Amino acid sequence: MDRLDPLEAFVDRVTSAQQGLFAYILSLVAHVDDAKDVLQETNLILWRKREEYRMDAPFWPWAKTIAHYQILAFIKRRGRDRLRFGDLLLARLAEDAAAFDGQSVDVEQTALDQCIEELAPPKRELIELRYSDDIGLAEISRKTGRSPGAIADALYRIRGQLADCIRNKLTGREEDR
Amino acid sequence: MTSAPSHPDLPALLSKVADGGLTAQELERLEAILLEDSSARAAYHQQMRVHAMLYWRWNPKRKESATLEPQVPAPSFPALSPLPSPLSSSFVGGPVFSYLVATVVLCLMLLGGWAYKISPDYDLNVVDNSRSSTTSGPMDRVYVGRITGMKDCRWANEETQTVVGASVPLAREYALISGLLQITYKTGARVILEGPCTYKVDSTVGGYLKTGKLTARVETKGSGFRVQGSGHSPLFAVCTPTAIITDLGTEFGVEVSENGDTTSYVFEGKIVVKAGIRGFGDSGIREVQLGAGESVMVGRVRETHQDSGTASQDMVRFTQTATPPKFVRRLYEPPKQLDLLDIVAGGNGTGNRRERGIDPSTGKQDTWFLEVNYNSDSQYHSVKWHSFIDGVFIPYVPTFRFQKVQIDSSGNAYDGFTDDRDIDGVRTTCTVSGKTIGGIWARAVDKYSAKGDTDTSGWIYVMGKGEQYMPSGRGLLGMHASTGITFDLEAMRKTFVGVRPASFQATIGLGDGPRTYPELSGMADIWIFIDGQLKWKRLNFCHKDGAAQIDIPLKPNDRFLTIATTNGLNGTYYVDWIVFGDPVLRMEPTTVEKP
Numbered sequence: 052m053d054r055l056d057p058l059e060a061f062v063d064r065v066t067s068a069q070q071g072l073f074a075y076i077l078s079l080v081a082h083v084d085d086a087k088d089v090l091q092e093t094n095l096i097l098w099r100k101r102e103e104y105r106m107d108a109p110f111w112p113w114a115k116t117i118a119h120y121q122i123l124a125f126i127k128r129r130g131r132d133r134l135r136f137g138d139l140l141l142a143r144l145a146e147d148a149a150a151f152d153g154q155s156v157d158v159e160q161t162a163l164d165q166c167i168e169e170l171a172p173p174k175r176e177l178i179e180l181r182y183s184d185d186i187g188l189a190e191i192s193r194k195t196g197r198s199p200g201a202i203a204d205a206l207y208r209i210r211g212q213l214a215d216c217i218r219n220k221l222t223g224r225e226e227d228r
Numbered sequence: 229m230t231s232a233p234s235h236p237d238l239p240a241l242l243s244k245v246a247d248g249g250l251t252a253q254e255l256e257r258l259e260a261i262l263l264e265d266s267s268a269r270a271a272y273h274q275q276m277r278v279h280a281m282l283y284w285r286w287n288p289k290r291k292e293s294a295t296l297e298p299q300v301p302a303p304s305f306p307a308l309s310p311l312p313s314p315l316s317s318s319f320v321g322g323p324v325f326s327y328l329v330a331t332v333v334l335c336l337m338l339l340g341g342w343a344y345k346i347s348p349d350y351d352l353n354v355v356d357n358s359r360s361s362t363t364s365g366p367m368d369r370v371y372v373g374r375i376t377g378m379k380d381c382r383w384a385n386e387e388t389q390t391v392v393g394a395s396v397p398l399a400r401e402y403a404l405i406s407g408l409l410q411i412t413y414k415t416g417a418r419v420i421l422e423g424p425c426t427y428k429v430d431s432t433v434g435g436y437l438k439t440g441k442l443t444a445r446v447e448t449k450g451s452g453f454r455v456q457g458s459g460h461s462p463l464f465a466v467c468t469p470t471a472i473i474t475d476l477g478t479e480f481g482v483e484v485s486e487n488g489d490t491t492s493y494v495f496e497g498k499i500v501v502k503a504g505i506r507g508f509g510d511s512g513i514r515e516v517q518l519g520a521g522e523s524v525m526v527g528r529v530r531e532t533h534q535d536s537g538t539a540s541q542d543m544v545r546f547t548q549t550a551t552p553p554k555f556v557r558r559l560y561e562p563p564k565q566l567d568l569l570d571i572v573a574g575g576n577g578t579g580n581r582r583e584r585g586i587d588p589s590t591g592k593q594d595t596w597f598l599e600v601n602y603n604s605d606s607q608y609h610s611v612k613w614h615s616f617i618d619g620v621f622i623p624y625v626p627t628f629r630f631q632k633v634q635i636d637s638s639g640n641a642y643d644g645f646t647d648d649r650d651i652d653g654v655r656t657t658c659t660v661s662g663k664t665i666g667g668i669w670a671r672a673v674d675k676y677s678a679k680g681d682t683d684t685s686g687w688i689y690v691m692g693k694g695e696q697y698m699p700s701g702r703g704l705l706g707m708h709a710s711t712g713i714t715f716d717l718e719a720m721r722k723t724f725v726g727v728r729p730a731s732f733q734a735t736i737g738l739g740d741g742p743r744t745y746p747e748l749s750g751m752a753d754i755w756i757f758i759d760g761q762l763k764w765k766r767l768n769f770c771h772k773d774g775a776a777q778i779d780i781p782l783k784p785n786d787r788f789l790t791i792a793t794t795n796g797l798n799g800t801y802y803v804d805w806i807v808f809g810d811p812v813l814r815m816e817p818t819t820v821e822k823p
Contacts, residue, residue: 074280078273081245083283140259147269156281163281171387176394181247183286184393188247195391199249200240207243210278217278 061101064110065094070160071111071153072118078151079122079144081136089125093118111154119145159217166216174209181206235261238268245272246279370398372432373417377410377559382423401428404440410559417446417464417475422556434465437484442466443495443555445479470544471526472502476517481555489527493552494518501526503544516546523552562727566720568734568811569670569703571616572713576723577813582703585669586611588620588711594667599686602711604662608634615723618714623794624662636714636788640760645710645753645794649767658753660710660794668713669706671807673698687805691739696775697809699735705811709752709804712792717782720813730816732756732780732789739805740771750803751796758786768796775809784818 072093077086096117097104104113126135136144167175180186180194188199195202241258244250250258261268373396383389384403396411404423411419413433421427425440446464464475469488473480478497484490492501502515503526516524525547566577573581574593585594589602591609604622606629611617623633623645632641645660671688688706698704707713721728738750750771756764756778764780782789793806 070281070284073284074277077280077283078276081276086280136255136262137259140263143263144269144272147266147273159277160281160285163278163285167285172400173386173389173391176390178282179395180391180393182282183395185286186393188249191391191393194393203240203243203247203249206247207239207275210246210275210282213282214274214278 057106058101060106061104065097065114067157068111068114068153069094071151071156072114074156075115075148075151075153076118076122078148079119079136079141080125085125089118089121092125093121096121111152115151115153158221162217162220163213165220166213169216170209170212174205174212177202177205178209235265235268238271242272242275246275370432371395371414372398372429373411373413373415375409376412376418377408377420377561379408379559379561381407381409384424384426396429398429398432401426403427408556408559413464415446415464417444419444420556420559430467431465433463434467436467437482438469439484439486439488441481441483441553441555443479443481443557444475445557446475446477468526470503470528474500474502476500479557480518481553481557483553483555487528489525491523491525491549491553492518493523493549493555494520495555495557496520501546503546514544514546523549525549560725562724562815562817564727564815566616566724566729566813566815567702568715568808568813569705571614571715572668572705573670574614577616577720582670582672585667585706586617586620586713587667588622588664588713591620594669597666597669597671597686597688599666602664602667604710606630608637610637615719616716618716618788620668620714621712621792622662622664623660623710623712623792625659633712635712635757635760635790635792638760638788640757640788642755642757642760642762644762645755645792658796662710664711665708666706668711671704671706673701673703687739687803688807690741691805691807692741694737694739694807694809697735697737697739697807700810702810702812705734705808707791707793707806707808709796709806710792710794712755712790714788714790715813716787717789717813718787721818724815726818727815728784728818729782729786729789729813731782731814732778732791732811733814734778734811735775735809736766736769736778737775737807737809738769738771738773739807740803750805752804752806753794753796754806755790755792755794756780757788757790757792758782759788760790769806770796782813789813 069090073086073090076089076093077083080086080089093114097114100117104110126141167178170178177191180191186194188202191197191202192199197205237257238261241250241254241261244254245258262272375390375392375394375396378390378392381389382405384405388401388403390400390402390409396413402409402411402421403426404421406423408423409421411421411429413419415433417433419427419435420443422441422443425442426438427440427442428436428438430436444464444466466473466482468482468484468490470484471490471492473482473490473492476498479495480497480499481493481495482490490501492499498517498519500515500517501524518524526544527547529543529545563578567575567580568577570579570581571577572586573584575581583597585597586592587594587602589605589609591611593613602622604624606624606627608619608621610619618637621633621635624630625646626632626643632643633645634641646658648655648657650656666686666688669686669688671694674693687708688704694704717729736754738752740750751768754764754766754769755762758780764778766776769776780789791808793804795804
């Protein structure tokens with residue numbers, strides 16, 4: 052009774068993989084808008100190929116492979132119409148990302164939520180301006196009276212701090228077990 | 229934190245990948261680093277992973293706002309969110325259901341793509357009072373408003389710093405050593421904190437002023453002030469160590485001294501001041517209602533006998549204040565420049581008004597660009613409807629009665645518009661026409677968006693886009709020869725306290741475009757005066773001369789800036805389509821004087 056219909060189960064897996072796929076794609080295409088486009092195309096391909104997927108097989112490697120091909124197709128199609136990484140670097144980054152585990156992103160996201168709460172208010176507000184309000188560097192610079200370079204530097208440091216915090220929380224969590 | 233110390237420029241490059249602004253050269257540099265250094269690539273992956281998670285953390289909410297009710301908890305991906313289940317169990321799992329799921333999923337996938345591209349901005353501001361407990365952030369934090377202004381803020385500690393535009397969560401504390409900080413609540417209330425001051429946002433409709441001063445102005449969005457009993461919105465209240473000040477509509481100030489004494493003053497409307505020691509219940513509470521111009525102080529009274537140190541002996545009393553404290557009621561940011569197009573169009577120079585002008589023969593405002601001849605009556609015409617514009621005039625041929633052309637209201641006049649000039653070694657008299665066409669006009673950048681498809685037949689529109697004359701994209705001040713306008717710099721200084729016009733900047737040019745008589749060529753003179761003294765001129769200016777930058781310095785006490793155009797040596801004023809592109813007055817703090 053509780054078992055999902057195969058189609059529902061497939062939808063469930065695609066749903067669960069969205070954030071991981073987005074992070075994976077973004078790491079290779081670098082631009083958020085491009086990553087969203089590729090994610091859409093990946094979702095369509097996943098749907099079209101749903102019959103090829105065996106429900107007893109791991110979903111993430113299959114989905115990541117399809118996403119990877121969609122990235123390559125996207126870059127080939129769009130060429131260098133905006134600043135993009137060259138083929139050689141893309142291949143290197145893809146090699147690095149081979150071990151990318153999209154399934155852990157959900158857990159990391161939970162840790163991230165906690166880490167954001169632990170940020171000093173000024174840092175938290177800067178991150179919120181950048182991501183919640185989706186404000187670019189120039190606008191943040193205008194609002195704060197700080198140079199775009201200083202804002203970029205601050206965001207870089209905060210992201211680094213959040214990465215450290217996530218790692219510590221997840222490591223601590225594993226140690227607790 | 230992963231680091232790559234061998235590449236000091238790597239952090240800036242990685243940040244630009246995530247936040248934008250990477251140039252082609254920087255991309256090349258970044259590629260070189262990432263190709264050769266695996267630790268740099270690790271740093272890149274780390275940044276991008278956190279970047280992706282941060283984006284994802286807020287992005288689904290923005291995305292879903294186009295299709296879902298904001299109260300609905302956010303699934304991670306709307307296109308594939310679990311289906312609602314009003315369906316019977318026999319239906320679920322059946323072939324029809326499967327088909328439906330497949331169809332809906334595919335449609336939603338496609339629609340999800342549309343939502344990505346066309347969803348409007350998610351407005352965090354629109355959470356009303358009645359939903360004050362509604363969460364606005366992913367971690368159930370309640371946001372009550374935003375920081376809407378700051379001036380010269382120095383902070384008591386790093387934890388209390390903030391930036392303009394930041395959301396204000398409940399329980400946030402702001403501690404200023406000096407400066408001004410403005411918080412605008414979602415209810416419409418606006419609070420200006422004046423350092424030194426410590427203020428904690430302890431409710432969606434107020435806060436706790438521990439020490440220092442604040443001014444609160446309570447307005448409903450759009451329609452006057454909120455009044456008691458208006459129903460859906462609680463009253464705005466400020467708590468202090470000794471009192472609770474509740475707004476009954478409009479504006480008041482509160483000052484809390486170091487010992488907790490609270491002085492309240494009403495600028496407009498009414499407030500209720502309820503006295504009581506914070507944390508000791510309601511015993512002994514008294515309250516007074518204050519109206520506009522009234523002030524009261526609530527102070528602690530300590531008994532002098534031996535038990536005076538116990539909390540139960542704390543009492544408060546009302547005292548009339550002889551001299552209420554001074555409060556800052558507006559957060560004033562002086563402009564860095566004044567837009568002369570905005571001024572000519574009726575604004576104060578800080579806005580973006582366009583498509584208005586001035587009739588140089590009367591000084592009255594023109595709301596339509598009329599391509600008609602204006603003839604000089606040899607008079608200077610004051611502009612009564614705008615304090616920043618002293619007047620306008622049409623330069624004319626001197627006569628026995630009017631030998632000089634008056635160029636400002638103080639009586640300064642000039643007689644050099646008509647002069648003798650050398651042309652091919654021959655001394656030739658250049659006579660001003662005493663006429664102009666179309667008035668003084670503030671044209672928008674895009675003439676078609678400004679006026680629609682109609683009424684763009686005048687020279688200011690026919691001359692073309694004129695992009696070369698407006699590098700900053702502000703617009704064009706059209707001053708067909710011969711005409712003049714004088715701005716009142718002193719009036720500007722009085723309005724914008726703390727700053728003064730320091731220079732007049734513009735890009736001048738002579739428009740050229742399709743016209744009735746193509747064989748005619750424009751040629752005009754441009755004159756700039758300060759207090760009647762000629763400071764700059766350009767004679768016989770033609771279209772082929774292109775765009776020319778002007779930057780005329782202004783002294784602290786200069787009163788009038790006059791800009792005039794006259795026909796050039798060719799003796800005709802036809803097609804003398806002079807424009808001043810992006811005309812602005814650069815403002816400078818009055819305390820900074822050039823040697």
